[in-house]
Amino acid sequence: MDDQNKNLLLATVLSFLVILVWFAVFPPEEAVVDPNAPAAVAQTETAPAAPAATTAAPATTEAEPLPEAPRLTVDTPALTGSISLLGGRIDDLSLKGYKETLDANSPIVRLLSPVGEEHPYYAVFGWGPGTGLTADDVPGARTEWRVAGGGTLAPDAPVTLQWQNTKGLTFTREISVDDKFMFTVKDSVQNTGSAAVSLFPYGIVARHGQPAGLQNFFVLHEGMVSRTDGTLTEQKYDDLMELPVIEREGAQAEVVDAGADGWIGFTDKYWMTTLIPEQGVPFTAVTKYVPGADIYQTETRKPVQELAAGATVTATTRLFAGAKEWATIRAYERDLSIPGFIDSIDWGWFFFLTKPIFAVLHWLNAVIGNMGLAIIALTFFLKFLVLPLAYKSYVSMAKMKELQPELEALKERAGEDKQKLQKEMMQLYKDKKVNPAAGCLPILIQIPIFFALYKVIFVTIELRHAPFFGWLKDLSAPDPSSIYNLFGLLPWAAPAHGSFLALIFIGILPILLGITMWLQQKLNPQPTDPVQQQVFAWMPWIFMFMLGGFASGLVVYWITNNIITFTQQYLIMRSHGHKPDVFGNIKSGFKKKEPAPVADKSKKARK
Secondary structure, three states: OOHHHHHHHHHHHHHHHHHHHHHHOOOOOOOOOOOOOOOOOOOOOOOOOOOOOOOOOOOOOOOOOOOOOOEEEEEOOOEEEEEEOEOOEEEEEEEEEEEOOOOOOOOEEEEEEOEOEOOOEEEEEEEEEOOOOOHHHOOOOOOEOEEEEOOOEEOOEOEEEEEEOOOOEEEEEEEEEOOOOEEEEEEEEEEOOOOOEEEEEEEEEEEEOOOOOOOOOOOOOOEEEEEEOOEEEEEEHHHHOOOOEEHHHOEEEEEEEEOOOEEEEEEOOOEEEEEEEOOOOOEEEEEEEEOOOOEEEEEEEOOOEEEOOOOEEEEEEEEEEEEOOHHHHHHHHHHOOOOOHHHHOOOOOOHHHHHHHHHHHHHHHHHHOOHHHHHHHHHHHHHHHOHHHHHHHHHHHHHHHHOHHHHHHHHHHHOOOHHHHHHHHHHHHHHHOOOOOHHHHHHHHHHHHHHHHHHHHHHOHHHOOOOOOOOOOOOOOOOOOOHHHOOOOOOOOOOOOOOHHHHHOOOHHHHHHHHHHHHHHOOOOOOOOHHHHHHHHHHHHHHHHHHHHOOHHHHHHHHHHHHHHHHHHHHHHHHOOOOOOHHHHHHHOOOOOOHHHHHHHHHHHHO
């Protein structure tokens, strides 16, 4: 087996195996949660412990559902929902711009839901007691606030809540929201009593149980995400269940002190709820799991503050609750000075590729106005970047094509003497100035780009429900067409994605992918070994079925990449005097020329 074909076969097999692994873990469509499903009784969060060196508040779990309480309406261009005056909870939030499915009657995505409904998920803020105070002296999860100002929470229309204790402390909370997904919670305490006290502000995001539709795939992070002093941390829900027990916290927990900046919360594939304390000020980030109640919790705690008689203290915390839109999160990072906030999007191990690739794709989509065309334009751009390296590779492959008859002759002369064959082949490569390893470079270059684009298409919300043309309504989902119903001509539905039939009865895009891979293969040097020939002959059709369940946007990229590669390689080969008989090969199908003529030529050459 010559070095050229060894390297090419190795690169192809490796890429095949790696992509096969990715295919095996490619997730099915997300389960849609019925917003009208019966409500479930759930428990509430644990009380936060005080920061170090202060008396800890008892960590308790309440098993009963919360009583009914008045609510304030939330109505912004991006959000709709309500805030409960019981605890001042932000616990009812839906995203106006996003539907659960492509169906015109589909409900919009609901992000947060209150205790008493299925999968409670909410944010609550308050003060923890320090010196001179008890848990009853500070507002907690069951404190009922009164409205001191405002009605409906909207951009430029904040609401103000108030509560007083029996020791002369007046707690005031102002909640504001912008036109996207950022809330600002400004808590202040005025001491009208005669004695000094101490207390600390906190914020909590609590999630009861793991979310519905959790995918649990290693290529996607779902769970806790945080950044403290420049360090990004991601922990899946199962990882939180393995946290050490900290008695002071009353749960399994991890406590991290941040000196300058950071944020912490929970992220889904497309949505996120994150606490963002004042940047540049020390705080404590807490990740917590309460086993008995099955509650996952993230917290931010500020240092204990001394409040003298007649004084007022104020603490401000932001809450991001919405879609992980790249432009929106990037703007928050820049305009609100939130370091590393863009990393809340799951860029993966290939972040050095996924970030710039998505930035270019986002720009192209803004210019063109169609994400499918933007993917095609991105493919041209990426091919242009690697053209110098690809050019050398295609020139080498053209030369290898020209050497095929001589290689056949060498093989026949050497017979079973593999050492002699190898030596003469190396000499031939040297004489003709051909690098047999150069031909596999396009495949090796394509693998990391393919994985990076796969990640971009899979995790970024900009690809979710992004249409192309015709039957392709969602580039983040597999091609919905199928041979099973003759691509919609027959009066029955295509097999459901993820089913066995869907793997067999593939759609239009996978078929085009197989054809373009086959055409591209016709320009490559043919292996001299019959086993290798069979492997290469079946490779396009194996990939065709294997990639049938991948996101259609990724298949559009691969088809475009194959067409560009074929055109480049064809033109480069012709420019070097080699005229590939591609269409002749198509007519002959998989039939190979008999080796006899090659043998006769070699015999004539010896004569």
